[in-house]
Amino acid sequence: MARMSGVRADAVAKVPNFEEIRTAGAAIRDRVLSNLDAYLFQFEQAAQARGVIVHWAETGTDVNRIVRDIAQQNGVKKIIKSKSMLGEESSLNHYLQEAGLDVRETDLGEYILQISGETPSHIIAPAIHKSKEDVGELFERVHQMPRKHTIPEMCREARMMLRPHFLSADMGISGANFLIAETGSVVIVTNEGNGRMTTTMPRIHVAITGIEKVIPTLEDLSVLLRLLTRSATGQATSNYISMLTGVRGPNDSDGPEQMHVVIVDNHRTELLASDMREALRCIRCGACMNHCPVYEVIGGHTYGWVYPGPIGSVLTPSYVGLEKAGELPNASTLCGACAVVCPVKIPLPDLMRKLREKSFERKLRPASERLSMRLWGYVAARPKLYALATKLGARMLQWMGGEDKLIHKLPGGLKEWTNGRDMPAPSGKTFRELYAEKKAVGK
Amino acid sequence: MRVALFVTCLVDLFRPSVGFASIKLLEAAGCEVVVPEGQTCCGQPGYNSGDRASAQAVARRVLQDFAAYEYVVAPSGSCAGMIKTHYPELFKDDPAALEQALWLAKRTYELTDFLVNVAKAKAVSASFKGSVTYHDSCSGLRELGVQSQPRALLQAAGVPVKEMANAATCCGFGGTFAVKLGDISSAMAEKKCAGALATGADAIAGGDLGCLLSIEGRLRRRGDDKTKVIHVAELLAGPE
Numbered sequence: 001m002a003r004m005s006g007v008r009a010d011a012v013a014k015v016p017n018f019e020e021i022r023t024a025g026a027a028i029r030d031r032v033l034s035n036l037d038a039y040l041f042q043f044e045q046a047a048q049a050r051g052v053i054v055h056w057a058e059t060g061t062d063v064n065r066i067v068r069d070i071a072q073q074n075g076v077k078k079i080i081k082s083k084s085m086l087g088e089e090s091s092l093n094h095y096l097q098e099a100g101l102d103v104r105e106t107d108l109g110e111y112i113l114q115i116s117g118e119t120p121s122h123i124i125a126p127a128i129h130k131s132k133e134d135v136g137e138l139f140e141r142v143h144q145m146p147r148k149h150t151i152p153e154m155c156r157e158a159r160m161m162l163r164p165h166f167l168s169a170d171m172g173i174s175g176a177n178f179l180i181a182e183t184g185s186v187v188i189v190t191n192e193g194n195g196r197m198t199t200t201m202p203r204i205h206v207a208i209t210g211i212e213k214v215i216p217t218l219e220d221l222s223v224l225l226r227l228l229t230r231s232a233t234g235q236a237t238s239n240y241i242s243m244l245t246g247v248r249g250p251n252d253s254d255g256p257e258q259m260h261v262v263i264v265d266n267h268r269t270e271l272l273a274s275d276m277r278e279a280l281r282c283i284r285c286g287a288c289m290n291h292c293p294v295y296e297v298i299g300g301h302t303y304g305w306v307y308p309g310p311i312g313s314v315l316t317p318s319y320v321g322l323e324k325a326g327e328l329p330n331a332s333t334l335c336g337a338c339a340v341v342c343p344v345k346i347p348l349p350d351l352m353r354k355l356r357e358k359s360f361e362r363k364l365r366p367a368s369e370r371l372s373m374r375l376w377g378y379v380a381a382r383p384k385l386y387a388l389a390t391k392l393g394a395r396m397l398q399w400m401g402g403e404d405k406l407i408h409k410l411p412g413g414l415k416e417w418t419n420g421r422d423m424p425a426p427s428g429k430t431f432r433e434l435y436a437e438k439k440a441v442g443k
Numbered sequence: 444m445r446v447a448l449f450v451t452c453l454v455d456l457f458r459p460s461v462g463f464a465s466i467k468l469l470e471a472a473g474c475e476v477v478v479p480e481g482q483t484c485c486g487q488p489g490y491n492s493g494d495r496a497s498a499q500a501v502a503r504r505v506l507q508d509f510a511a512y513e514y515v516v517a518p519s520g521s522c523a524g525m526i527k528t529h530y531p532e533l534f535k536d537d538p539a540a541l542e543q544a545l546w547l548a549k550r551t552y553e554l555t556d557f558l559v560n561v562a563k564a565k566a567v568s569a570s571f572k573g574s575v576t577y578h579d580s581c582s583g584l585r586e587l588g589v590q591s592q593p594r595a596l597l598q599a600a601g602v603p604v605k606e607m608a609n610a611a612t613c614c615g616f617g618g619t620f621a622v623k624l625g626d627i628s629s630a631m632a633e634k635k636c637a638g639a640l641a642t643g644a645d646a647i648a649g650g651d652l653g654c655l656l657s658i659e660g661r662l663r664r665r666g667d668d669k670t671k672v673i674h675v676a677e678l679l680a681g682p683e
Contacts, residue, residue: 333617356493377497420629431459
């Protein structure tokens with residue numbers, strides 16, 4: 001992660017007004033969220049005028065059904081996919097395979113995960129948890145080819161394995177980084193070129209994206225692209241930016257005969273109506289997780305669902321339910337590193353704190369924790385009682401520290417502190433006591 | 444200048460010497476220091492645990508106890524940050540308290556920030572002999588912009604600072620985080636220690652006792668009983 005944060009810092013330093021661009025980006029996203037219905041309607045009209053079929057999906061189940069129906073109505077057998085986080089939200093691959101369709105991931109990271117039977121651990125670098133050696137071993141086993149040792153050799157081998165699928169697929173599925181309301185375009189931002197092949201080579205292209213991904217104009221896109229690639233990978237621009245606008249025209253040499261856009265809610269309108277709307281500004285760059293010291297220690301899979309890192313700690317409770325999100329809102333020291341780098345200024349620590357308040361109010365935290373917080377609040381608001389409690393506490397902690405003045409095992413609700421470290425013990429009297437003694441002597 | 448010292452709950456309980464060092468530094472910079480008696484805690488444990496009602500109850504006391512002073516100074520970026528950046532949010536639905544909170548926020552400072560930018564402390568010396576590496580605690584750094592201030596003071600006192608690569612990365616303390624998710628917290632503390640030790644500095648210094656307790660606790664657990672872990676105020680004020 002140090003490498004990812006380093007390249008971002010270098011890229012941002014080369015743009016003198018990057019902070020102004022962040023402000024502009026946040027404003028664009030807020031304008032969209034305040035007028036989402038209008039921009040989505042405008043997009044639908046513009047896309048339909050270009051021959052695109054627009055579908056509306058309320059849930060992940062709807063997404064799966066819509067995509068399966070498109071495939072079955074068109075006699076599709078083989079599907080190639082470029083990255084789609086929405087597909088991950090609804091477990092689309094699994095569903096389509098159950099329906100008897102042959103689905104192939106073509107993004108290198110997603111391909112690695114598909115053949116190893118894993119899920120992404122990062123939104124833009126899905127296989128970041130795997131080492132070069134892991135992948136070499138996997139390819140040797142699955143491809144039945146001699147072991148490769150360098151990354152270029154492995155890439156070459158993956159391309160060789162994927163090429164026949166690109167040429168024989170009937171349908172391509174992609175996500176969308178943005179939908180442009182004024183032109184009806186689907187924009188995808190990629191580095192590998194698989195996205196462009198997935199969306200233009202098969203006769204049918206299906207793009208799946210969330211309702212929040214629409215933006216008003218191409219002018220707005222230019223602002224957000226400057227933020228996205230620098231924040232994500234430290235690139236001034238990505239290798240490919242595809243603007244997919246409508247089906248193949250009579251004079252076009254390539255492009256799909258059919259183009260579908262599936263626009264998904266999946267709990268986004270609930271988030272829009274809540275006091276946590278800023279989370280929907282997200283443009284999925286991954287900077288928050290690249291800069292998160294908790295993510296760095298625990299990795300993406302620990303977050304339990306599609307979106308890891310700080311944005312995952314906010315989105316997962318909102319999309320799957322706070323009661324099912326476990327420790328996620330608490331899985332942060334609120335250090336603020338994410339908020340500082342977020343290209344659209346999502347106040348991630350504040351949103352996590354709001355979720356903590358909601359779980360406290362809804363009694364989702366353990367009773368012992370709620371009771372100790374209430375007890376702390378009661379005592380800390382009563383100075384005399386507090387002075388007595390800390391006076392006793394200081395002596396108790398000093399005693400527990402023993403001769404080496406280190407507590408090796410703390411009790412009860414504090415015990416996790418000493419799982420991996422000691423607690424330096426205090427010297428036995430509080431500041432309050434010592435200061436009073438000193439003042440008494442002074443008089 | 445009349446300064447009220449916000450001692451902080453951790454200094455009160457775990458390391459009173461940081462409080463006395465702060466008084467010494469403020470007085471040396473020409474301030475009259477008052478320690479309001481009723482003070483307990485800024486309310487952050489409740490605020491960050493989702494217990495807004497408890498946080499408000501504790502913070503209301505702070506609003507009262509510190510209303511009468513020209514400046515409020517805390518030897519902690521975390522507590523000063525709580526008062527300065529979060530009290531206004533905490534009381535956003537209570538106009539009377541909000542007004543007090545905004546007024547308090549305006550007058551509240553982290554210790555090194557206050558010494559450098561308000562008191563313009565000139566003659567600083569340190570009895571500490573040796574080099575230090577400085578840990579930037581998160582709230583001080585990102586909420587209050589405390590980064591150059593402690594370094595300026597250390598430089599003025601002639602203490603060499605050896606920068607660690609991860610100076611601005613969270614140490615894993617995070618208040619109640621350290622006891623709710625202790626294993627993750629310790630793993631983060633380990634990374635901080637590794638970065639700090641790689642500098643070869645004689646001591647790890649910082650401006651927040653919470654971070655320092657976690658860092659020192661991890662150092663001792665991994666068997667290091669040599670490297671000192673010291674609050675910047677103690678370092679600059681020397682022994683009592």
